[in-house]
């Protein structure tokens with residue numbers, strides 16, 4: 001995959017461009033007889049050559065390593081943001097729709113479901129996904145006529161919870177309900193995790209994060225499984241939503257995402273290595289209550305993560321300080337690490353989550369800080385952490 005990523009978007013052949021062209025045109029001429037030939041471009045909401053290249057690449061990446069029947073197209077759709085990708089999945093379903101959500105998920109997902117989609121007949125239910133019996137029981141309560149989405153986010157943002165994707169996908173399939181299993185795999189790009197190969201029907205990414213990788217674009221991607229019946233059914237409906245509703249990835253953002261993909265393998269392996277080093281330092285620090293990272297043996301999802309992730313456990317972790325004031329003081333004392341939202345870029349970012357979550361819907365512990373590890377030298381981040389901890393200890397009069 002690393003080799004194929006290094007050539008992302010490049011179409012080889014005679015005199016080939018080693019960087020894909022950026023097609024900004026919105027419209028294309030129509031032949032004199034008024035007819036379009038197979039493969040002709042019409043209008044950029046339907047087809048844009050740069051976006052099409054990105055979609056071909058993301059489809060290939062999710063399926064890399066497992067054979068796909070040559071008569072089954074891989075459907076991958078790029079949207080203007082991760083949230084548009086989430087919304088396209090909802091819009092591809094019929095009403096009434098039930099959405100089963102995990103306890104920890106990126107707050108934008110429950111927010112769009114509760115604030116926007118609840119105007120329609122969309123109902124959300126929070127389920128403890130580490131409890132297979134609870135999911136079976138919940139699915140059994142849903143009418144066989146209703147559409148259902150089982151939404152997984154693994155690792156989750158911000159608590160990096162791990163969900164057993166194969167297990168939940170097989171429970172959903174056996175339930176006899178009209179279920180689509182979806183994995184938001186934003187925190188684990190395809191170099192680390194390929195949810196469709198674990199049995200999920202759809203995988204989505206906020207490509208704004210690791211796929212783009214440079215904190216300079218907004219994009220979301222949904223890819224449908226060519227291996228499951230539900231994936232083959234829902235994939236064309238996602239494409240229909242994309243073309244009809246719009247919200248497509250812009251040519252420039254598609255181009256930037258392709259550019260980012262070229263270094264994804266090397267970025268993510270470095271970020272995983274540095275993340276592990278940092279959590280090992282934080283784990284035993286007296287100002288730390290808890291470190292959340294699936295790469296730690298103590299993490300409740302470590303065994304599952306080892307089975308379903310490869311090449312590391314991701315570049316995001318969370319650290320819960322012994323109190324909120326300690327969390328703010330630690331973040332404030334950092335100089336290399338930057339205080340900002342988002343993740344997946346080349347720069348290490350830290351964020352106090354509870355204060356960014358919508359008022360009244362705060363789910364993160366008050367002392368929790370989320371860290372997205374960048375590409376700085378690991379020892380520079382580590383010494384930034386050490387000096388910040390020293391400053392916090394001095395402020396609070398604690399001896400190290």
Ligand SMILES: Cc1ncc(COP(=O)(O)O)c(C=O)c1O
Pocket residue numbers: 081082083084106108153157184186187205206207208218219220342
């Ligand atoms: C896990 C996850 N899913 C979806 C999104 C939404 O993506 P976007 O900001 O590109 O709309 C985010 C954004 O932070 C995220 O972290």
